[in-house]
Amino acid sequence: MELTAIRTPYLLLDRPRMLRNIHRLQARMDALGVVLRPHVKTAKSAPIAELMCKHPLGPITVSTIKEAEYFAEYGYRDILYAVGISPDKLEPLAALMHKGVKITVLLDSAAQAEAVLAANQKWNTGIRAAIELDCDGHRAGLVPGDPDILVIARQLHEGNALAGVLLHAGGSYHCETDAEKAAAAEAERQAAVSTAESIRAEGMQVSMVSVGSTPTAHYAENLEGVTEVRAGVYVFQDLVMAGIHVCALEDIAIGVVATVIGHRPDKGWILCDAGWMALSRDRGTAKQAVDQGYGVVTTLDGEVYPDLIVANTSQEHGVMMLREGSEAVLPDLPIGTKICVLPNHACATASQFEEYVVSDDRHTQATRWSRINGW
Amino acid sequence: MELTAIRTPYLLLDRPRMLRNIHRLQARMDALGVVLRPHVKTAKSAPIAELMCKHPLGPITVSTIKEAEYFAEYGYRDILYAVGISPDKLEPLAALMHKGVKITVLLDSAAQAEAVLAANQKWNTGIRAAIELDCDGHRAGLVPGDPDILVIARQLHEGNALAGVLLHAGGSYHCETDAEKAAAAEAERQAAVSTAESIRAEGMQVSMVSVGSTPTAHYAENLEGVTEVRAGVYVFQDLVMAGIHVCALEDIAIGVVATVIGHRPDKGWILCDAGWMALSRDRGTAKQAVDQGYGVVTTLDGEVYPDLIVANTSQEHGVMMLREGSEAVLPDLPIGTKICVLPNHACATASQFEEYVVSDDRHTQATRWSRINGW
Structure with missing residues (x-):
């Protein structure tokens, strides 16, 4: 199935990125001769x-x-x-x-x-x-x-x-x-x-x-x-980890795929259907050097839109805009465009979902993996 | 079943409070002669x-x-x-x-x-x-x-x-x-x-x-x-609504029941097993006149502990402490004590759970109601 055909918002898992994260930490533990208890x-x-x-x-x-x-x-x-x-x-x-x-x-x-x-x-x-x-x-x-x-x-x-x-x-x-x-x-x-x-x-x-x-x-x-x-968080990595240079943005293995649902050109806003229900209310980057709002916006392929973040949310609405002071140009994202939002905090964002849409190429779904929540 | 026997954290629904909230708004709509579409x-x-x-x-x-x-x-x-x-x-x-x-x-x-x-x-x-x-x-x-x-x-x-x-x-x-x-x-x-x-x-x-x-x-x-x-939120009400005087604390119909799991007397902390996973990351009262942290702490009966809030959270830990500047005395809550945390934002907190533990008397469970999440 094409990723663009799946109802949004959903949680995309980039399997190659995850495997890279897993291997990176395991190699380090092996080198130091210690057991990893994930x-x-x-x-x-x-x-x-x-x-x-x-x-x-x-x-x-x-x-x-x-x-x-x-x-x-x-x-x-x-x-x-x-x-x-x-x-x-x-x-x-x-x-x-x-x-x-x-x-x-x-x-x-x-x-x-x-x-x-x-x-x-x-x-x-x-x-x-x-x-x-x-x-x-x-x-x-x-x-x-x-x-x-x-x-x-x-x-x-x-x-x-x-x-x-x-x-x-x-x-x-x-x-x-x-x-x-x-x-x-x-x-x-x-x-x-x-x-x-x-x-x-x-x-x-x-x-x-x-x-x-x-x-x-x-x-x-x-x-x-x-x-x-x-x-734990190393398996997916996230913006908080990127903010303290534990990983790069390109290492973050999960993202919330969303659809553009509106525009407010007067305010420089593009609205999408990922609100705090999908992204979580986590604002873990708020006190870091770069505040990423509710997440960094990328293409479905994973390419970062310069300075575009989800600046505000309500339950099922995300408001994307350029980071304050940015000189980038707001991208042209018509109604229906699919975008992907990198999470501030992988544990919090993943917990908003019941399954992972797993992809190896960011174009098609390879499989789905369920997850549990609750106590 | 006794409420104290249920594994924490869980979401308690005080049915009489909820019914009061529903009747209050419906009566108002009836008086104004308009249909309510909840x-x-x-x-x-x-x-x-x-x-x-x-x-x-x-x-x-x-x-x-x-x-x-x-x-x-x-x-x-x-x-x-x-x-x-x-x-x-x-x-x-x-x-x-x-x-x-x-x-x-x-x-x-x-x-x-x-x-x-x-x-x-x-x-x-x-x-x-x-x-x-x-x-x-x-x-x-x-x-x-x-x-x-x-x-x-x-x-x-x-x-x-x-x-x-x-x-x-x-x-x-x-x-x-x-x-x-x-x-x-x-x-x-x-x-x-x-x-x-x-x-x-x-x-x-x-x-x-x-x-x-x-x-x-x-x-x-x-x-x-x-x-x-x-x-929508009127059905449960929450601390954000109480903060703008739409309801009183005694109207809030849901709360997260948690168990005391530790103490840090040197820091004035009492730890419980409701972290942001149970309470949500919502900090909706942060910009109100009274910042309620991650929630106001009450007894299982619903009685508010003066000035006791969940001031900080990690995934499965809540750190309760007295509100800054409070002259109240930190209550004595031994390991195993059950407490209840009123939510900042009912929609966000409820969404962390898969069911409601419904009670009419705050002592026993009357029934359980499931809820859905996801898209």
Whole structure:
């Protein structure tokens, strides 16, 4: 089927670009000698996870119980649920353990550790937990050196539930230079490895030393002591990543294909049928050096229209216009023209859709891949 | 089932609040003697549309072809697709016409009118079109008095496809006082009615004079000459509407129920498992007098925690904290506590979910209603 014949808006996946992104990060991990545990929350799709895993059904990271259940159905047997555990999530995870899935959860308090141990006892299972650390103050986790870390480690260790330590350098999303990203990766590594060592020094076994974010994964120079790296958005890349030079615009593998539905020449606007419902409300580039509005506009072939962005949206309307101060000429895009909008944030934009229209040549549809949403 | 036993995050629908919202607007429309054509894009759910329609299967407004197809399956026979039409959408709409559905589309250019007439000829059907007008420069539409209006009206009239005129005073979302909202409603009415009259003066029949937005629908004082009013968000209301005093916080009928998953006492943070994936990235209150972050936090019963908002989010994490400058005390919410987050924008938050958990008492689930997403 021709891409121009598909009802818009839809989510186009440029398979060659995605494969290039996957190979790029895997090659880097191989060179550094560390296991990649892909985060499947970006794509939420079995055929894509299959391509992200170096070994079939390799270890994966999930962000919801529904993802854990979905990927377990597809045969994945080593799943890390990387959001602080709450007691209500333990019953469905115990059910997955009973199906043969090794589940690791995340926590940063004694109350959560107690809940995990109680669940293991109640459902006669062996969910293990990693202690979440924080190296840049952006979200959850204990700061390395916090005495609670050893208390919780001991509690888990005595219940045979200590997996190790984990952190996510979310602050790296604001690192513009290569040196800053490499420094963030090294800070992430040091926090994880030094904490793992301090736990080992107390005679406890730490098998998981898990770090990762797309920027630090691409710029880490040394991963000594780290047992695995997690990353998700690298599979598609996006404008936020391009804005901090982790990728180029030509690496972004997904885009929302839309149709021109109107013009306001008096205002310099071209309207399309991709509003925030299709593009998402994510404005992740708003605080970057170049604000990309709701996305950069390209041809269906992927060629960028100079300075043309989706500047404003309502539910099913996108308002395209030239970036402020641009000297480019507004392109002539008659009613019915198909365009493609690159996403600010791949996870957010992809989540607005139920499937990927996969293409190898940006002219015809090769296949469609479904994805899940919800919890 | 107890609401506390349901896996979070989920979308809670407080049915009594919703019914109150529906009755409030319907009573107003009845008093003004005008038909309400509910916009079903907010709820996208057949059982909710049923409650929004005064007469069974009454006229509705949709924002996507998928909504048109879904509601046609449920028996709706008078559907207005209120997004500027593009040629690719006409084939599926013609298919609905052949099933007995009366379809009206929207346009503001001769090229679109030509496409509608060509489609009617090609598929031997009678899709009609309303001409979109603009009274506040916020999106699509022709400005009243633009000579193109009569040209397009003539073109449609000669093809037996002229329905009438339509506008949406989107600018009313920024009207804080009652007087401003009433003035926006009157401007909307005048633009529609005067344009309809100018078309009638040329000997053409105008049967549809359609106006509407949730703020103007609630504050219109006179709807003479208007044949129908459209509104959607009124069914649930939200923080944006509360911020411009269209409703109170106690009227907001949906909320995202979440579980406390962590604490950062050093930062004054309480973490929950509703991130932007559940709450949406909508920051509609950011430019209002009171910025509500990603949402106002209440108990499961609906009681507001003073000054507690979701100040920050990542994909599956919400960071709750007291509003800046607040003198309230951070509530003690242990791991596992259930809270409810009121949405900035009901359409955006609801679209992150596949179903509504419906409750009459905010303690037990009465039923679940599915909703659609996608195109």
